[in-house]
Amino acid sequence: MPDLINSQSSSPFYPLLQALSNSLNANIESLDAKEVENASLVNNKELCRIFHGRGHAYEGLSHLNLDFYSPYLFLISYTDIESKELELLTELIWEHVEASNNKNIKGLVYQQRAGRDTHTQVIQGEDPKSFEIQELGLKYQVELTGSQNTGIFPDMKVGRAWTKAQAADTKVLNLFSYTCGFSLAAMAGGAKQVINMDMNKGVLRTGKINHELNGFTRNVSFYPHDILKSFGKLKKLGPFDLVIVDPPSFQKGSFVLTKDYQKILRRLPEILTDGAQLLLCANSPELSLQAFKNLISEHAGEKFIFKQRLDPAPNFVELDGDRSLKALIYKFES
Numbered sequence: 555m556p557d558l559i560n561s562q563s564s565s566p567f568y569p570l571l572q573a574l575s576n577s578l579n580a581n582i583e584s585l586d587a588k589e590v591e592n593a594s595l596v597n598n599k600e601l602c603r604i605f606h607g608r609g610h611a612y613e614g615l616s617h618l619n620l621d622f623y624s625p626y627l628f629l630i631s632y633t634d635i636e637s638k639e640l641e642l643l644t645e646l647i648w649e650h651v652e653a654s655n656n657k658n659i660k661g662l663v664y665q666q667r668a669g670r671d672t673h674t675q676v677i678q679g680e681d682p683k684s685f686e687i688q689e690l691g692l693k694y695q696v697e698l699t700g701s702q703n704t705g706i707f708p709d710m711k712v713g714r715a716w717t718k719a720q721a722a723d724t725k726v727l728n729l730f731s732y733t734c735g736f737s738l739a740a741m742a743g744g745a746k747q748v749i750n751m752d753m754n755k756g757v758l759r760t761g762k763i764n765h766e767l768n769g770f771t772r773n774v775s776f777y778p779h780d781i782l783k784s785f786g787k788l789k790k791l792g793p794f795d796l797v798i799v800d801p802p803s804f805q806k807g808s809f810v811l812t813k814d815y816q817k818i819l820r821r822l823p824e825i826l827t828d829g830a831q832l833l834l835c836a837n838s839p840e841l842s843l844q845a846f847k848n849l850i851s852e853h854a855g856e857k858f859i860f861k862q863r864l865d866p867a868p869n870f871v872e873l874d875g876d877r878s879l880k881a882l883i884y885k886f887e888s
Contacts, residue, residue: 558653567643569612570620571650573605573869577622578654595868599624599658601689602868603708608632609872620647621708623687625660626679627651628698634668644677651678663698672702686767690715692738693767695760705733705760710800711867713833713881717798718743720831724795727751727788727825729781729818730809734761736798736833741770749791751777751784782814785821792825796832803838811838819853823886830886832858839877846880859885 559575562568577596595602604627607618617633627647635643644662651659661679665672676699684697689711696705717726717736721743728736731750740748752758755778765774779787799818803811815836822832836846843863850858864881872878 558650562646565646566614567646569615570605570607570618570643571646574620574647574650575654577602577604578650578656578659596622596624596656596658599688601687601694601706601708601711603870606870606872609870609878611871611873622659623696623698623704625658626682626698627659627662628704629662629664629677631664631666632668635666640664648678665698665702667702674699690718690739690742692742693764694733694735694738695763695767706735707732709837709867709870709879710735710835710881712864713798713800713835714739716864716881716883717796717833720796721745725749725793725827726796727792727794727798729797729799730801731758731761731776732800733757734764734776736800737761737774738764738768738770740796741765741774742768745773745796747773747775749775749777749788749794751779751781751788753778753780782809782817785824788825793827793830794825795827795830797822797826797830798833798835800833800835803836803841811836812841816849816853819850822854823857823888826886826888828886828888832884832886833864834882834884836880841880842876843880844876847882850882850884854884857887859887861885 559572562571602622603619604622605620607615610616617631619630621628644664648662662677663674664677665674681699684695686693687696694706698704714735718739721740724745726740726745726748728734728748728750731737731752734750737748737750750761758776758778762776765771801809801811834850847860861883866872866878
């Protein structure tokens with residue numbers, strides 16, 4: 555494999571291929587603890603990002619990401635790729651897989667996202683359809699070829715890990731819950747109760763399946779409601795010791811981050827216990843870290859005490875921290 559990767563050092567795809575090679579052929583003894591964690595994810599069949607071109611740290615590759623959804627590699631492009639270029643790239647990727655003899659990889663799926671135009675094709679192996687993956691000891695149902703989103707966002711792994719570590723004996727509210735990954739993490743961490751709320755009934759159905767896969771069938775609720783119109787209900791269900799707010803940056807007809815986040819921030823104090831912890835997230839390149847903190851300070855008030863920004867998930871190399879995912883921890887002091 556070293557000869558193979560060295561022979562491709564002049565390829566425009568070299569950083570991606572090198573990241574893949576490192577993941578498939580990690581010499582653990584030569585790496586420090588953090589590098590071991592990153593490099594061994596594929597061998598542990600753990601959901602992970604292998605290459606993060608969207609972090610703009612690699613010239614000419616900002617349109618590409620490569621993830622591992624065991625046992626499939628999942629290549630994403632955010633611009634149109636000509637068929638010959640795609641064929642070359644996928645052949646190089648699969649050449650590395652075959653040379654590594656890594657038995658954990660059975661196929662390669664490609665998704666092209668260009669604006670609203672998304673299409674997916676199976677490059678190697680069979681269409682996986684719906685299948686299970688694992689992260690942090692938990693099982694998730696995902697689908698690589700059925701829709702644009704897979705059922706879990708790899709960049710929020712650190713947020714789920716933080717939630718798991720903080721959840722013991724807490725009452726948890728998971729807003730914009732999607733397929734309820736934070737809820738799984740909270741239950742695994744010993745939460746007393748979790749409330750999930752998302753207006754999309756389909757993702758909540760997957761969330762229920764995820765809980766069943768992990769044996770979490772009690773003390774978890776799922777509400778298919780418009781969050782902006784549901785604070786009366788949340789007041790009755792609360793107060794909460796731990797709250798996660800992880801909205802989409804834009805959801806047509808229901809939520810625009812820069813216009814609607816403040817509406818939630820203003821109401822949060824009504825549903826919190828004294829000393830409650832909050833994970834407030836924003837994944838919009840147009841909203842800088844300082845602008846997001848200013849938004850929270852202005853609309854949530856001085857009782858929200860900033861504690862820390864979570865580090866990026868493994869292998870999410872970012873050139874500009876202002877453009878990347880912002881996952882901020884706050885404490886509410888009434």
